[in-house]
Amino acid sequence: MLEPTLTWTSLAPAIPEIYLAVAVCVVLLVEAFTGDKRRGLADSLTLVVLLVGALVTAVYAHVVVRTTLFHGLYVADELGYVLKLAGFLIVAVTLIYSRAYLDQRDILRGEYDVLGLTALLGIFVLISANSLITVYMGVELLALSVYALIAFDRESGVAAEAAMKYFVLSAIASGALLYGMSIIYGMTGTLDLDVVAARTSAGYASLGVIFGLVFIVVAVAFKLGAVPFHMWLPDVYHGAPTSVTLFISTVPQLAYFSLAFRLLAHGLSGVTVEWTQMLVPLAVLTLIIGNVVAIAQSNLKRMLAYSTIANVGFILLGFVAGTPAGYSAALYYTLVYILVALGSFGVILLASRHGFEADALEDYKGLYARDPLLAVIMLALMFSTAGVPPFIGFWAKLRIIQELWATQHDILVVFAAAASVVGAFYYLRVVKLMYFDAPAADIPNTVRHAGARVTLALNAAVVLALGLFPASLLDLCARILH
């Protein structure tokens, strides 16, 4: 493969990462010198950094033709471009939602933002990874930042417990990933995913490759939170500060999609039949456990954690289809899920106050009477996740079912449809609490931070608008994964 010598222009596709790495240092320095005097400065600066990052990416890093950089370690394509742009914007939104929450709990510190940025850097590395080494680097950079974020509120015992759990279990998954990669390397003699793809499809699909594949599938399933590798997810979502739950339930999904796409759909495309077969039971179990266990939850964060698991089941079904159209359905589902999760956790953040986490379902009784805007937004988001038109979640489920029909997965179609009906129940319950019940007496007021409320309203408006006019996002997802 011919690769141009490194020049400023040839580095252009990597501008998001380079920019972000520099920005991390700047924010860290600013925090170090002004942190105690001007609280919140680093946070505002980070917001600017992210918005400028999105702009820079949009202007300079747009690649139409797939190119590899750094001797095949790094790939720039339209998928990466779109996901990075989305990454900048999503992190910016999470910061806007989180600010009041962090401020009230006295953890509005620059380190929090720096960790968010390094996690984002890890996500970017993963998005553009074209080699087993880069994949692993991205995974670890993301995971290490997230461990620290979860434990960021050092006063909180549950947060520390959640971080510990995640750290230990995630280490095992990383071990599995590395082990699988080493076997693939041993069987194909290369770390470059392009070459791995070429060699596995050219008859190298031996038992050894499949043996390595098992471990990689396990690692991917763990990161996504697929059953039976999901046990960390509810505890971490529940234990982490809500702002961190918001973060880890949204942006990293971009990375995990890329992880599955780059490793399985691209690198190991020669053994697609094998890994789709492995994903089928995972997806089915994930749908059952996620949806059924969510019904039994009394804590909204835990319920949304199980809802995440259920959604992962749908994303996996997109991969099960094993076609580019199926992957684009999975990508669409991922983006839709992120959009809705952003809003849902955003509502929790705005409903909570110092000393009041607003994470029990009971806390949402009569929310409509207390704060109609938040209630309407939550209503739209819940119906969207349940897959009811006119909201965007409907199209996500439609796409997955379409691709399953197109690839003759008849039984999975029926299964997915049934699972979405079970899921509808617990989303409706949230609406019921907000609209049909009377509010409890002693619940503190919701946060009236104008910026966060406007962003949240916009977030819900996008959920509706893309539900009414879904063509643009559907086309985008289909185009970048054709």
Added chain:
Amino acid sequence: MHAYALSVLVWLPIGAGLIVLALGDQRIVAARWVALGASLVTFALTFPLVAGFNGASAAFQFVEHVSWISRFDAYYALGVDGISLPLVVLTAFMTVPVVIAGWTVIQTRPAQYFAAFLIMEGLMIGVFSSLDALLFYFFWEAMLIPMFLIIGIWGGPRRVYATLKFFLYTFLGSVFMLVALIYLYVKSGHYSIAAFQALPLTLLEQRWIFIAFLLAFAVKVPMWPVHTWLPDAHVEAPTGGSVILAAIMLKMGGYGFLRFSLPIAPDASRELDWLMISLSLIAVVYIGFVALVQQDMKKLIAYSSIAHMGFVTLGAFIAYDIVTNTGSLQGAAMGLDGAMVQMVSHGLVSGALFLCVGVMYDRLHSREISAYGGVVNTMPVFAAFMVLFGLANSGLPGTSGFVGEFLVILASFKANFWYAFLAGTTLILGAAYTLYLVKRVIFGPVTNEGVASLKDLNGREALVLTMLGLAVLALGLWPAPLLDMMRASIHHLVDQAVATKLPV
């Protein structure tokens, strides 16, 4: 002038609903008048549609066709034929009394109440006029959200249970319809209903598609044994919710059978018609008996709705036996005519009965039959209306209830004597449960102080019931315009239903 007629009918109420929502409870007087104005204008806008409609053609008219999602070949495509136009008009008509009936009765969050009904009106008209399956499903499902809120917010004591049951039941059925629609898309590459109707399908495919549709439509109609959500939803829903539920939403199930099941899976319909006929007759006979023993007025009318909707499915699916026995497409068309008239008539009559119950409930806050008795002594005008609608419900000639039932029973004779015999029991059962209700509630001596203190209809209530009463009589005395409007489309439907779609 007609270029955007249907779009206006869909989006005008929805837009007005949003305005009402924005006006809010603080400016409720303005909100009410906007709601009334919008519902009246929407209804008035159906007049040019009816006037400009060419009943001699089975083609869709007032068609709009705009690309919506080009990658799925899905269109924002609207149009009406003789089957959907009456239902569109019915929807626009029935929203007016609902708005008037809720005028001052609704005390909590009134603006949202009116907004919900307006938005639902637009969505329901969308369901009846969609020519694209995806758009159809879009409206079909979106409509559940306002209804869920209507029952849940303004409903009775067990409203949460009722509304969750309602939503989950219909959602379960609908999801499988969606699965079938997507299958048809994958097979044909289009989402247009016409393309689905033209697509050749093997018997196995048709069977599964028929069953998937059946799940969705049977729940909505509702047919025995998936009817159990309806009594709960009706009892707990506020008056307006019950009216729309009975008058319009149940018709969507019937409409679905005519628009989807029969033309898309005709061979499976022929094969499984025994199932449909059995379920319909069970609804007519068994549910008729169930209605007889009800103690709650709304529940009684709810069960009577199920029995009456049994005529709709019966009229639709006896077509195959008629064609086999007599070879006459005319006879089959008669059954479908009956089904359609029954839908429109039931929309008017059941809506009116629920409004009557609402009138009494607003005064005494009870739906128990035993809480009333001798109402005629204190509310003579109301009693006259109640008796009129009661007679219409039992199918008295001269009311709309007679026409549909008569046509269906007449057609059943051509299919099988026993079908007609069992369907005919409704004349006894329907009269029994309705007149027994009327007797216990309206006639006899005044039974308690509550009834003694009743005041007769106020102007608003009288206006609403007069509107419906006139419609019931008009349709009963002179059904010809409705039949003329449907004729060509029904014949086209019969042709589609008896043709085979098996691939050669």
